[in-house]
Amino acid sequence: MTTAHPVRGRALGPGQAGTGNARVSNSDRRRRRGTSGHGNIGWLFLTPSLIGVLIFIVVPLLWSLVLSVMNWQLGGAATFVGFDNYARLFQDEGFRTAALNTTVYVAAFVPAVVILSLAMAAWIAAQKRQKPIFRILYFLPFATPIVANMIVWKLMLTPGGLFSGLAGSGAPNFLGTGSWAMTSLIVVSVWQSLGYNMLILGAAIDAVPESQLEAAEIDGAGALTRFRAIVLPMISPSLFFVVIITTIHAFQVFAQAYVLTGGGPGEATMTVVMFIFQKAFTELDFGYASAAGWVLFFVIIIFTAIQGLVQRRNVNYDS
Known part of the structure; x- marks a missing residue:
């Protein structure tokens, strides 16, 4: 009994039925590893900008939200005043x-x-x-x-x-x-x-x-x-x-x-x-x-x- 190869379409013998699937799986794994590597490199290039956004935008934004419910003047003690x-x-x-x-x-x-x-x-x-x-x-x-x-x-x-x-x-x-x-x-x-x-x-x-x-x-x-x-x-x-x-x-x-x-x-x-x-x-x-x-x-x-x-x-x- 022969089976068709899932990729190339040629007939395989009984002992070769699983080889095509193994080849496809290995190829998929290599492709996924390559895609993952590209994604990591992209994040590496984005890191300096993300650090800048975090330090100069996100942190001051959250700090100003905290300050908005505080009574704080420069050099003085901060007290919580709610709204x-x-x-x-x-x-x-x-x-x-x-x-x-x-x-x-x-x-x-x-x-x-x-x-x-x-x-x-x-x-x-x-x-x-x-x-x-x-x-x-x-x-x-x-x-x-x-x-x-x-x-x-x-x-x-x-x-x-x-x-x-x-x-x-x-x-x-x-x-x-x-x-x-x-x-x-x-x-x-x-x-x-x-x-x-x-x-x-x-x-x-x-x-x-x-x-x-x-x-x-x-x-x-x-x-x-x-x-x-x-x-x-x-x-x-x-x-x-x-x-x-x-x-x-x-x-x-x-x-x-x-x-x-x-x-x-x-x-x-x-x-x-x-x-x-x-x-x-x-x-x-x-x-x-x-x-x-x-x-x-x-x-x-x-x-x-x-x-x-x-x-x-x-x-x-x-x-």
């Missing part, structure tokens, strides 16, 4: 002002950046020969340091600066009046952030198949109709990413306000992150500052989750 720091926050007029200012900033900044960067990306995508030049020019503000940009804008917006000189004696005090200071902060921040979003959305628009746009044009669809019915659905994943990242960065605004206005005049441009910075590094109340940081963290998580639910209906992942 007293969180209760203090919602009774603190300064924190409420900072939260309101941050909300106003986010509500104005995010739509302005997303809409303007989308319009700019669509316009640059239509420029065939000058497209790389325009992208480089509009990306430069994002590539340059925020502090340097804010110092230049501060010099231009202060009384006696460029804008005051152009507007004459009737020029408003852009950084010395509450409403103008917040408006100036939003405008300058939009200018700073446009390039990054424009680059992402521009790459997504370039990936839209020309054949679909040409077919729609042949069917009589105008430019706006093609953009609304074809381009927007196809770039919706990139658009959703831009909205999420822009919202997170807006809630964390710090350097722009700190350099441009210092949170003033009064507390007109005081943001939540500036409030945390002031409590931690000026008043050295690290427990209270940690509680404020965790409140901001949960607010960002909630907004991100809401946007994640919205994207299920409005984001198209089909190619």
Whole structure:
């Protein structure tokens, strides 16, 4: 009686029936050992980065959570206070002002950046020969340091600066009046952030198949109709990413306000992150500052989750 070889398909004698299985098993074992070895090498290369993440992100994050339920000032003894720091926050007029200012900033900044960067990306995508030049020019503000940009804008917006000189004696005090200071902060921040979003959305628009746009044009669809019915659905994943990242960065605004206005005049441009910075590094109340940081963290998580639910209906992942 003969049996077929399970791999090569040739007939084997009765004494050879198990040899093929043994060969296959040995081959599988060698392959698995090789795959396991590659996995170990990968973890070896990842180890320095994982150590950095553990030391500089995970440990400080957990330590700040512990501090948020403690009353601890630098150089003093730490005492457990439970949720007293969180209760203090919602009774603190300064924190409420900072939260309101941050909300106003986010509500104005995010739509302005997303809409303007989308319009700019669509316009640059239509420029065939000058497209790389325009992208480089509009990306430069994002590539340059925020502090340097804010110092230049501060010099231009202060009384006696460029804008005051152009507007004459009737020029408003852009950084010395509450409403103008917040408006100036939003405008300058939009200018700073446009390039990054424009680059992402521009790459997504370039990936839209020309054949679909040409077919729609042949069917009589105008430019706006093609953009609304074809381009927007196809770039919706990139658009959703831009909205999420822009919202997170807006809630964390710090350097722009700190350099441009210092949170003033009064507390007109005081943001939540500036409030945390002031409590931690000026008043050295690290427990209270940690509680404020965790409140901001949960607010960002909630907004991100809401946007994640919205994207299920409005984001198209089909190619």
